[in-house]
Amino acid sequence: MSKEIPKTQSAVYINELGEYDKIKFDNSIPTPKIESSNEIIVKNYYAGINFIEAYFRKGIYPVGKFPYVFGREASGEVVAVGDDVKNLKVGDKIAYLSPGTFAQYTKITTNDHKYIKLPANSTDEDLKIFGSLLLQGLTALTFINEAYKVQKGDNILVWAAAGGVGKILTQLITNLGANVIAIASTDEKLKLAKENGAKYLINSSTDDIEGKVKEFTNGKGVDASFDSVGKDTFKTSLNSLKRKGTFISYGNSSGPVENFGLGILTPKNIKLARPTLNSYIVTQEEWDHYSQELLKLYKEGKFKFDIYKTYDLKDYKQATQDLEGRKTHGKLTLKIPQ
Numbered sequence: 001m002s003k004e005i006p007k008t009q010s011a012v013y014i015n016e017l018g019e020y021d022k023i024k025f026d027n028s029i030p031t032p033k034i035e036s037s038n039e040i041i042v043k044n045y046y047a048g049i050n051f052i053e054a055y056f057r058k059g060i061y062p063v064g065k066f067p068y069v070f071g072r073e074a075s076g077e078v079v080a081v082g083d084d085v086k087n088l089k090v091g092d093k094i095a096y097l098s099p100g101t102f103a104q105y106t107k108i109t110t111n112d113h114k115y116i117k118l119p120a121n122s123t124d125e126d127l128k129i130f131g132s133l134l135l136q137g138l139t140a141l142t143f144i145n146e147a148y149k150v151q152k153g154d155n156i157l158v159w160a161a162a163g164g165v166g167k168i169l170t171q172l173i174t175n176l177g178a179n180v181i182a183i184a185s186t187d188e189k190l191k192l193a194k195e196n197g198a199k200y201l202i203n204s205s206t207d208d209i210e211g212k213v214k215e216f217t218n219g220k221g222v223d224a225s226f227d228s229v230g231k232d233t234f235k236t237s238l239n240s241l242k243r244k245g246t247f248i249s250y251g252n253s254s255g256p257v258e259n260f261g262l263g264i265l266t267p268k269n270i271k272l273a274r275p276t277l278n279s280y281i282v283t284q285e286e287w288d289h290y291s292q293e294l295l296k297l298y299k300e301g302k303f304k305f306d307i308y309k310t311y312d313l314k315d316y317k318q319a320t321q322d323l324e325g326r327k328t329h330g331k332l333t334l335k336i337p338q
């Protein structure tokens with residue numbers, strides 16, 4: 001069963017790797033068709049923007065084949081279902097994780113469980129929030145449970161603390177009774193980190209980061225560093241850890257970490273993890289556990305999630321220039337033309 005779907009659709013994509021000028025937006029991308037019985041087609045409403053798109057565009061992560069349609073998450077309405085789909089029907093509203101969401105239509109397979117059903121009476125604001133929350137929210141939630149199990153009283157360094165992931169991390173870590181040492185590049189961003197519960201603030205543009213960490217931790221260093229910046233901050237993170245501390249390196253905002261010898265972990269017995277969200281939500285049980293926990297925390301007001309700016313789909317290039325240019329804080333999202 002399906003609603004009428006046009007042959008081509010508006011989408012944001014690339015046909016070759018490169019800088020911003022390679023980003024294309026037009027109405028030429030074929031709309032997906034149901035090809036196997038477990039698939040559904042979603043008509044998208046909002047698609048959250050994530051830094052990872054820059055890595056695909058630049059070739060830091062492989063794109064597979066061209067045209068490569070950007071996007072990793074969205075909210076939308078189910079407009080077609082395969083014969084064996086049991087849990088969803090045409091007209092249902094969902095929020096989900098999948099490649100290819102910067103487009104009017106996306107095909108997903110329900111064998112991949114990474115979706116949540118939204119109430120039929122969801123408002124436009126609900127659709128915006130839930131089309132933008134899952135990726136960064138689940139990243140923060142899984143990492144503080146599995147990459148490093150944050151404990152009450154810990155001192156935790158959070159890089160890009162006013163960024164999309166950083167804002168949620170700061171709040172969830174603070175909720176656990178740990179002390180967030182927030183790092184950001186401007187005082188305006190640090191003010192937001194403080195409002196989100198950060199105990200100590202470091203301005204990466206003006207402060208001596210390692211000196212400040214020593215000062216805030218009585219010379220010991222932090223229990224863990226959640227470092228999304230990558231290349232530029234690797235050594236500073238390492239030097240800021242306490243003996244037996246944990247280094248969570250989870251992003252490449254400044255470029256991928258360069259090769260290093262394992263021996264640099266030895267003097268302080270450092271544990272190092274380079275996690276990805278996707279490998280924490282592989283099974284249905286893992287997905288249900290973390291997605292339900294995230295929604296519960298959000299609905300109970302345990303963390304705030306605000307959208308920095310909503311861009312039209314056609315303006316993705318401007319949005320990612322703002323994001324990659326460090327001009328933004330919190331979440332950016334795209335409104336998909338209907």
Ligand SMILES: NC(=O)c1ccc[n+]([C@@H]2O[C@H](COP(=O)([O-])OP(=O)(O)OC[C@H]3O[C@@H](n4cnc5c(N)ncnc54)[C@H](OP(=O)(O)O)[C@@H]3O)[C@@H](O)[C@H]2O)c1
Pocket residue numbers: 049050051052135136139160161162163164165166183184185186189204228229250251252253254255275276277278323324325326327328329330
């Ligand atoms: N491993 C995973 O599964 C996973 C999942 C989600 C996200 N991530 C990673 O987490 C990071 C945050 O993602 P996000 O979408 O929430 O982005 P974001 O943090 O909102 O934006 C990136 C921020 O990084 C900081 N930054 C520091 N050096 C930078 C540089 N040279 N260029 C650009 N930004 C720089 C900037 O904050 P300041 O100006 O305050 O320094 C900037 O605002 C990204 O690295 C992303 O790839 C990883």
